[in-house]
Amino acid sequence: MYDFDQVINRASTACQKWDDLQKRFGVHDAIPMWIADMDFKSPPPVIEALNQRVKHGIFGYTSRPDSFYEAIIDWVNRRHHWQIDKKWIAPSPGILSALSLSINSFTQQGDKVIIQTPVYHPFSQIIKSLGREVVTNPLNLKNGRYTLDFDDLESKIDSTVKILVLCNPHNPVGRVWSLEELTMLGEICIKHNILVISDEIHCDLVYRGYKHLPFASISEEFANHSITCIAPSKTFNIAGLQTSCNIIPNEEIRDIFNQSINNQCIGSPNAFGIIAAESAYRYGEEWLEQLINYLQGNLDFVIHYFQENIPHIKVIRPESTFLVWLDCRELGLTPKELDEFMLNKAGVAMNEGYIFGVDGEGFMRMNIGCPRSVLEKCLCQIEGAVNFLCKA
Incomplete structure (x- = not known):
């Protein structure tokens, strides 16, 4: 215990x-x-792995071994029943950096990005800082439970809406979106050619009786119109080690994303973050x-x-x-x-x-x-x- x-x-x-x-x-x-x-x-397995790495005493430039990717693939399959491919994984220092790069790469100045409020506050800050317009699709609160408002969503969409940022599970209201809700949301976004960036950083911290469903796992079409952002940081309390990954099945979108990472010179991993993430996913369950x-x-x-x-x-x-x-x-x-x-x-x-x-x-x-x-x-x-x- x-x-x-x-x-x-x-x-x-x-x-x-x-x-x-x-x-x-x-x-x-x-x-x-x-x-x-x-x-x-x-x-403890994470702490022990970090201690062993410290004992080595040399902390030079680091690469990501195959075992790092394998640990992520196994975890996502085991915990969320989604079989992903190694080539889909595009690491980043954090989810917010991935969100910023994605918005900058897949929209132009003046384009619109939809968020579903009340929602994690850096979303709107990032969108505004990049010169894009925030469009809010407020959640409905009824009898102490929040739901998505699809009628409002449809009414807010025009040709300048390029991205919807989904928070799944939702921060701060704590909803785990259902298959029906995610399917309706995805179909609307597909119809209007809107890229879904799904922040799923809290996906492992789900209470009994609920089940997290990765948005991109629902269909191949959803997978090819989305970027899924996950990390071990919230799950295992290692946010300070800044290691996240983005699952991007669409090769064209993935290539653009990876090029943006390289252009910003933020692709090199944190030596301790790699060790902690792999150890957490392998031995932290x-x-x-x-x-x-x-x-x-x-x-x-x-x-x-x-x-x-x-x-x-x-x-x-x-x-x-x-x-x-x-x-x-x-x-x-x-x-x-x-x-x-x-x-x-x-x-x-x-x-x-x-x-x-x-x-x-x-x-x-x-x-x-x-x-x-x-x-x-x-x-x-x-x-x-x-x-x-x-x-x-």
Whole structure:
């Protein structure tokens, strides 16, 4: 059994989550429940493989061995029942760099890119920074569950829409999109010749009763009109090693993507990232299964705690990710007031809902990838602050 209850001091390790509190929030003593990494040690086989590599003592330019690709292929087949080919794999330092390169390569200035809000906030930042136009296709929220709005999507499409960025599983609302939903989405995109870039970085962190379905695995036609972005970073808590891969079955699209990687001189791998990724995919599955069980326990604890003690805040139950989307609209606070309330009254640093789009106003995103004792302390502080607010 792995000990996910262990509280590990991450202060003074150049850890963004803990050491950048002052820079990001203007405080130094809040409980950090924001950026999406977990406060758990990575799987022991990953740590051991890295230790062995360190002992070698030489850290020169590195290539990607066949075993690296084989580990990815085996993992995707075993976990997601998708048989991919080695030549389809196009590595990149991270998924956001892949997204930026893809938008730059497959669109022109002034072209439109669709995102489905509320959604991971760097998507819109990247699109705008490249001089492209963001088109929002807001998700529908009904009875505590988000769904895709296909009528709105169709109404937003014209000849200048070139790309749709899909978040599957979705960050921050936690949906695992179904076969029916993905099929309808894909058919619309095929009809309008829209390239789908599917961010599937959270695909391995799915709760019991749900199953992740890679968009490109549904049909050959979907595969040939998409780029699928995956990484071991969220799954095994190795984001700092910056190793991702993009699965691109279409040879023409893949060649353009790889040329963009080479043109930017970002194709060389991180020596430790290669070792960690391969070790995680080969030997980290038992650890992952126990992690998912622990996260499920955290999620159940959070939902019950809010229902029993903080009913003014509603939890949008995620089907995946270690991120929880909190509906705080009943508190009656403006977006800025809500941020200040959580930070200064509750002493908890979370991601502000509005950064995920206007559809996120009145919400907060909380990271539950931490020991339960830390989570309990966080919830107790929120409870005390909310009780004081409601009595005022």
